[in-house]
Amino acid sequence: MKLRGYYGRFGGVFIPEILAATFDELEEAYLKARNDPSFWREYETVMSTFSCRPTPLTFAENLTRHFCGAKIYIKREDLNHTGAHKANNVMGQGLLVKRMKKTRVIAETGAGQHGVATATMAAKFGFDSTIYMGEVDVLRQRPNVFWMERLGATVIPVKDGSRTLKDAMNEAFRDWVRNMDNTHYVLGTVCGPHPFPEMVAWFQSIIGIEARKQILSLEGRLPARVYACVGGGSNAMGIFSGFMDDPVELVGVEAGGKGLETGLHASRLKSEDSSIGVAQGYKTYFLQNEDGQMKETHSVAAGLDYVGVSPILSHLKETGRVRFEAATDREVVDAMAFTIRKEGLIPALESAHAFVQAFKEAPGLSPGDIIIINQSGRGDKDIFTVADAFDDPKWKAFIRDKAEGYHA
Amino acid sequence: MLESYIRKRLTEKPILLMTHIVLGYPSLEDSFNIIRAMVEAGVDLMELQIPFSEPIADGPVILSANQKSLSAGTRVAQCLDFTREITRTFDIPFLFMTYYNILFKYGVEKFVSRMAETGLKGAIVPDLPPEEGKDYQSAMVQKGLSPIYIFSPTTTASRMQYINGFAKGFVYCVARKGVTGEATTFSESLGDYLLRCRENTHLPLAVGFGVKDKSDIDFLTGNADIAVIGSETIRLVEEKGVSAVSGFIRGLR
Ligand SMILES: Cc1ncc(COP(=O)(O)O)c(C=O)c1O
Numbered sequence: 001m002k003l004r005g006y007y008g009r010f011g012g013v014f015i016p017e018i019l020a021a022t023f024d025e026l027e028e029a030y031l032k033a034r035n036d037p038s039f040w041r042e043y044e045t046v047m048s049t050f051s052c053r054p055t056p057l058t059f060a061e062n063l064t065r066h067f068c069g070a071k072i073y074i075k076r077e078d079l080n081h082t083g084a085h086k087a088n089n090v091m092g093q094g095l096l097v098k099r100m101k102k103t104r105v106i107a108e109t110g111a112g113q114h115g116v117a118t119a120t121m122a123a124k125f126g127f128d129s130t131i132y133m134g135e136v137d138v139l140r141q142r143p144n145v146f147w148m149e150r151l152g153a154t155v156i157p158v159k160d161g162s163r164t165l166k167d168a169m170n171e172a173f174r175d176w177v178r179n180m181d182n183t184h185y186v187l188g189t190v191c192g193p194h195p196f197p198e199m200v201a202w203f204q205s206i207i208g209i210e211a212r213k214q215i216l217s218l219e220g221r222l223p224a225r226v227y228a229c230v231g232g233g234s235n236a237m238g239i240f241s242g243f244m245d246d247p248v249e250l251v252g253v254e255a256g257g258k259g260l261e262t263g264l265h266a267s268r269l270k271s272e273d274s275s276i277g278v279a280q281g282y283k284t285y286f287l288q289n290e291d292g293q294m295k296e297t298h299s300v301a302a303g304l305d306y307v308g309v310s311p312i313l314s315h316l317k318e319t320g321r322v323r324f325e326a327a328t329d330r331e332v333v334d335a336m337a338f339t340i341r342k343e344g345l346i347p348a349l350e351s352a353h354a355f356v357q358a359f360k361e362a363p364g365l366s367p368g369d370i371i372i373i374n375q376s377g378r379g380d381k382d383i384f385t386v387a388d389a390f391d392d393p394k395w396k397a398f399i400r401d402k403a404e405g406y407h408a
Numbered sequence: 409m410l411e412s413y414i415r416k417r418l419t420e421k422p423i424l425l426m427t428h429i430v431l432g433y434p435s436l437e438d439s440f441n442i443i444r445a446m447v448e449a450g451v452d453l454m455e456l457q458i459p460f461s462e463p464i465a466d467g468p469v470i471l472s473a474n475q476k477s478l479s480a481g482t483r484v485a486q487c488l489d490f491t492r493e494i495t496r497t498f499d500i501p502f503l504f505m506t507y508y509n510i511l512f513k514y515g516v517e518k519f520v521s522r523m524a525e526t527g528l529k530g531a532i533v534p535d536l537p538p539e540e541g542k543d544y545q546s547a548m549v550q551k552g553l554s555p556i557y558i559f560s561p562t563t564t565a566s567r568m569q570y571i572n573g574f575a576k577g578f579v580y581c582v583a584r585k586g587v588t589g590e591a592t593t594f595s596e597s598l599g600d601y602l603l604r605c606r607e608n609t610h611l612p613l614a615v616g617f618g619v620k621d622k623s624d625i626d627f628l629t630g631n632a633d634i635a636v637i638g639s640e641t642i643r644l645v646e647e648k649g650v651s652a653v654s655g656f657i658r659g660l661r
Contacts (some may be wrong), residue, residue: 004539014508014535016465018560018585020567160471161461171463178586180562278509279462281535291484292513293461 001027005194009276009309012283013193019173022180027195029100034202039095043203046091050124051081053088053185053206057214057372062342063362070224070365072358073372074345075211075239084348084377085207085235086117090186092203094121097184104128104183108172110137110165111302111350112144113377114188119153121186132171134164137302143384162296165306168198169280180324189232190310194283195348197312208242211372216302224369225249225361228376229353230324231303233310235376240322249323250360252313253353255299256326266297268309269317269324276314284311301330301349302388303377327356333389335359336379348377349389410529410554410577411433412502414612414633417452423629424452425660426614428505428638430473431456432482434645434656436490441650446641447498449657453634455532456494458487465534470638484510488522490503495527503556505532511544520547530554530577538574545574556580561601570610578612581605583619584650589639592618594627602631625660635660 013023015059026155033039047053060072075268077085090107097105105127109115109266122129131148135157138145148155161167169192176185188198190204215223219237226243228236240250257265260273268274268285277286278293287295287307298306316322327335336352338359339345347355351374358373365371379386387395427446431439446454459474461484466474495502504523511519511533511649521566523531530553531596536544538557548555554577559568561584572579583592590599605613615628617634625635637660644652 001539012540013537014540015537016534016560017537017558017571018465018562018582020537020560021477049519160468161475166424166462170462170464174467174587177465178590180585183503275513279507280464280511283512288509290513292509293478 001194002031003027003194005198007312007315010284010314011194012199012278014278014281014283015193016177018177019180022176023193025100029096030195030199031192033096033099041218043092044093044206046095047088047206051087051091052079054210054214055079055170057211057218058345059218060343060345063339067344067362069362069367070366070369070371072362073215073223073370074370075207075374076275077207077235077374077376078347078351080380082113082117082120083115083381084117084187085204085238086114086377088206088238089188089200089203089234090117090121092112093184093186094125096240097127098125100185102128102182102275104134104179105186106172106175106183107186107188108129108165108168109133109188110168110305111382112137112141112148115148115153116144116151118186119148119151122153123151129408131155132158132168132175134158134162134168137164137165137168140302143381155336166280166294166308173227173281190232190237190312191232191280191282191284191308197310198281199311200234201241204234204238205241206376207235207238208240211239212242215370215372219370221370222246222248224365225251225265225371225373226374227251227253227354227358227371228374229304229350230254230309230313231306231350232308233313235374237310237312239372239374244321250321251357252322252324253357254324255301255304255353256328256331257298259328264298264304264327266299266307267326268307269313270326280308282308282311284308284314289401300332301353302385303348304353325357327353331356336386337390345375346379347375348379348382349385351376409552410603411611413501414578418633419610421661423625423632423661424634425450425657426453426455426634426636427451427641427657428455428636430459430470430477430642431487431490432459432480433473433642434476435480436482436486438650439490440494442645442653443494443498445650445653446657447500449654451500451657453501453502453503455505455636456487457492458484458504458510460507460510463507465587467587469589469642471615488526491528492526502527502531503520503530503532504528505534508533508536510567516543517547520544520551520553524551524553528553530556532556532558532580538571548576558582559605561585565604565608568605572608572609574610575611578614579605579609580591580616580623580636581632583615583617586617587619590618592624594624599631622660637638
């Protein structure tokens with residue numbers, strides 16, 4: 001490889017020897033694409049014709065009035081095809097797969113978002129696809145499994161370890177070391193061994209490029225703060241990268257679960273419970289015990305329920321360029337309900353983490369300040385999870401009746 | 409030194425046997441009994457795996473053994489203490505096999521010192537390529553331990569030479585793509601690959617991944633110096649218990 005992908009002391013390429021040649025090949029293909037302006041043009045064309053780019057920047061008039069502080073804008077990644085920013089990364093890697101002349105893609109998925117996006121890309125480009133998903137998540141996210149299968153993907157429930165996202169990632173690596181000749185692993189976030197963090201951040205940078213241009217044309221000035229939720233960190237890196245060199249405060253919001261003090265959370269950068277480690281091919285902050293064994297994590301949002309975090313964000317935490325906060329499950333459900341009622345927008349539970357922190361801070365800012373919240377995905381398609389989070393009695397009655405109907 | 413031990417043994421028999429177990433699976437007491445049975449049956453070297461929660465290079469059998477050992481409460485400090493007892497009791501070289509995070513969390517230098525005190529002869533860390541392992545490399549060399557590195561069928565000749573520059577003791581050649589515990593075809597193309605390995609290192613060659621019976625070992629005799637049996641003995645203990653180990657090992661050559 002040309003580079004080892006270090007961001008300060010984070011990142012690197014900690015892979016078994018059998019994958020060394022595959023990573024050489026991937027890095028080469030990525031660098032070639034990155035240095036070829038026609039690749040990005042092709043990417044933009046696909047994203048504007050197959051998905052909905054550029055996604056709008058919506059002025060949240062009612063929320064702004066309610067909080068009596070900063071002017072609130074929302075970047076609408078929920079309007080991507082398949083309902084989240086995950087499409088940006090997946091279509092980008094899909095174009096790369098075409099250039100590498102591979103015919104099969106594999107992916108890990110937690111919430112199912114990245115799996116659905118990958119299966120969609122595979123259907124469009126004519127690739128075979130296999131999606132690894134923790135057994136726990138398969139049970140939690142049946143509708144996404146349903147769509148992946150309709151899109152032609154083979155969904156493999158992973159029964160090892162904690163049976164969630166990290167285990168699905170391990171299993172995807174195990175598939176890859178066997179099938180790398182025809183297979184590309186479409187990693188879903190800005191984690192894993194180099195070049196994945198850099199490459200996925202590049203594809204997601206389209207969010208920040210657009211948002212910066214949009215706010216300047218709408219308001220003629222930059223925002224004071226930008227908020228994004230942080231699972232692996234891809235939507236956050238996507239929007240942050242547009243403002244990295246500007247005097248704009250960048251705020252990443254992690255899953256506080258049942259509260260940082262309970263230990264039932266997935267906060268690697270805000271909580272004190274994490275430490276630096278090496279797993280899944282890269283070095284970053286992990287939620288792990290003193291022996292270096294990974295811990296179980298918890299979040300109401302499956303997409304934030306992950307033990308590691310982008311090495312780029314770990315570095316930006318250490319340099320102080322990005323501030324990290326955490327939102328609890330309770331706060332998230334409240335912020336989501338409020339946003340739906342007040343603004344007619346339905347953020348995903350993941351995205352609602354960013355809203356929580358923005359709502360806490362907006363009243364303290366002046367009306368002359370602007371903030372942007374990245375709405376990384378839409379919540380309406382996660383109706384089962386959301387209805388549970390809202391504990392909706394009519395929904396429960398409906399499900400009971402529906403189940404009765406299948407018995408008949 | 410590990411290499412000279414291997415060379416000396418090779419004057420006595422045409423191929424050496426190395427076995428692999430996961431410490432604490434099913435329990436540390438069983439680990440002790442399995443090791444005793446293996447040593448008494450004539451195994452020449454052993455890899456002791458410290459379990460890790462994310463063993464990406466391992467297939468289902470070893471993966472599940474890792475998880476069960478951890479669920480039973482196996483700790484790194486226990487593995488170190490246990491190994492001290494093993495190296496005092498049994499007179500063959502023992503190596504640690506584990507993933508880099510176990511060393512990293514402990515402190516690489518401190519861990520390597522503990523390995524030396526424990527009487528180990530070397531270590532295999534499959535997710536630590538030489539490019540990322542400068543601290544490990546220098547600590548191992550300083551303590552006179554052998555860092556074992558890996559060749560794979562996708563490793564180019566020039567990369568084999570690069571890796572050889574760091575390797576000590578022997579080189580571990582994985583027989584095929586994929587993870588541990590799947591079937592391997594012992595064929596001419598494996599022979600060609602092993603020839604390529606020979607051309608790029610003067611160290612003895614160990615071959616692992618999918619070695620399971622006498623016919624595999626007969627194939628490897630002459631092509632390699634050490635046959636590595638990993639998943640197959642774990643599977644055997646699961647199916648037939650510790651008492652089956654001795655007969656199985658004796659039947660291999
Ligand atoms: C809507 C949405 N937002 C955020 C995330 C978290 O991922 P990341 O931090 O990589 O953006 C996910 C992951 O599945 C998601 O589906």
